[in-house]
Amino acid sequence: MKLFYSTASPYARTAQIVLREVNLDPKSIEVQTHPFDNNVEFLKANPLGKVPCLITDKDDGIFDSEVICQYLDAEFNQGKLWQPVQSSWALRTTYSLTSGLLDLAVARRQEIMRDGDGLKSDFWWQRFNDGLRRGFEELENRMTLMPDGFNLLDINLACLIDYMAFRHSDLDCIGSQVMSRFQLFQNRPSIKQTQPSD
Ligand SMILES: N[C@@H](CCC(=O)N[C@@H](CS)C(=O)NCC(=O)O)C(=O)O
Numbered sequence: 001m002k003l004f005y006s007t008a009s010p011y012a013r014t015a016q017i018v019l020r021e022v023n024l025d026p027k028s029i030e031v032q033t034h035p036f037d038n039n040v041e042f043l044k045a046n047p048l049g050k051v052p053c054l055i056t057d058k059d060d061g062i063f064d065s066e067v068i069c070q071y072l073d074a075e076f077n078q079g080k081l082w083q084p085v086q087s088s089w090a091l092r093t094t095y096s097l098t099s100g101l102l103d104l105a106v107a108r109r110q111e112i113m114r115d116g117d118g119l120k121s122d123f124w125w126q127r128f129n130d131g132l133r134r135g136f137e138e139l140e141n142r143m144t145l146m147p148d149g150f151n152l153l154d155i156n157l158a159c160l161i162d163y164m165a166f167r168h169s170d171l172d173c174i175g176s177q178v179m180s181r182f183q184l185f186q187n188r189p190s191i192k193q194t195q196p197s198d
Helices: 010-021 040-045 065-076 089-115 122-145 152-167 176-183
Strands: 002-005 030-032 053-055
Touching (some): 122 176
C-alpha cells in the first residue's frame, strides 16, 4: 500500500493521521510528493493530480481524503472512527462543513499566492473570507452535537484548525467551543507527528 501526500496539505494529513490511528506503519506506506511534480505512478492512480491518493495492495487507486480515511478505518479498524459520525445526518453534514471550510482555506491560500503574480481578485478574496466567517460560526453552533470519543470528524477538525494557524494566522474566526473540542485530542501522537510544514 502507498499513500501519496504532501507535507502542507490538510487533506493529505487526515489520511496520515488515520494511518497512525489504525496502527499501520507510516514509514512503509507514505510517499512524499508534490502534486505539481506530476509523478507518473501518482497521476495514474489519481488522474485529478491531487493529494492524498492511496494505492491499495490490490493496486487500486483510492481518493479523495474522505474515501481514503473511511477505507483505512473500515479495512484496518472495524470502522470504529467513522461509526460515531456515520449514524447521524447532522454529524455527516458537520463533516461536510469542515471539508468545505478546508476548501475555502486552501482557496484563500491560492489567492494569496496569486497576489504574488498580481492576479488577486478582490471579489473572490471577500467571498472566501465571508464563507470562512459564516462557516466557522456554524461550526461553533454545532459543537453541542459532537459525540463522545475521537472520530473521523475530529480528525478533519484538527487538520482545519492547524491549517488556519499555518496559513491564515491573520484571521480570528475560530470559536471557543471549537477550540475546546480540539484541545481534547491535540496531543495525540498521530496529531503531533503530522504537523503541517512547507
Ligand atoms: N477534495 C480533495 C481535495 C484534495 C486537494 O485539493 N489537494 C490539494 C493539496 S491541499 C492538491 O493536491 N492540489 C493540487 C492541484 O489542485 O493541482 C480531498 O479531500 O482529497
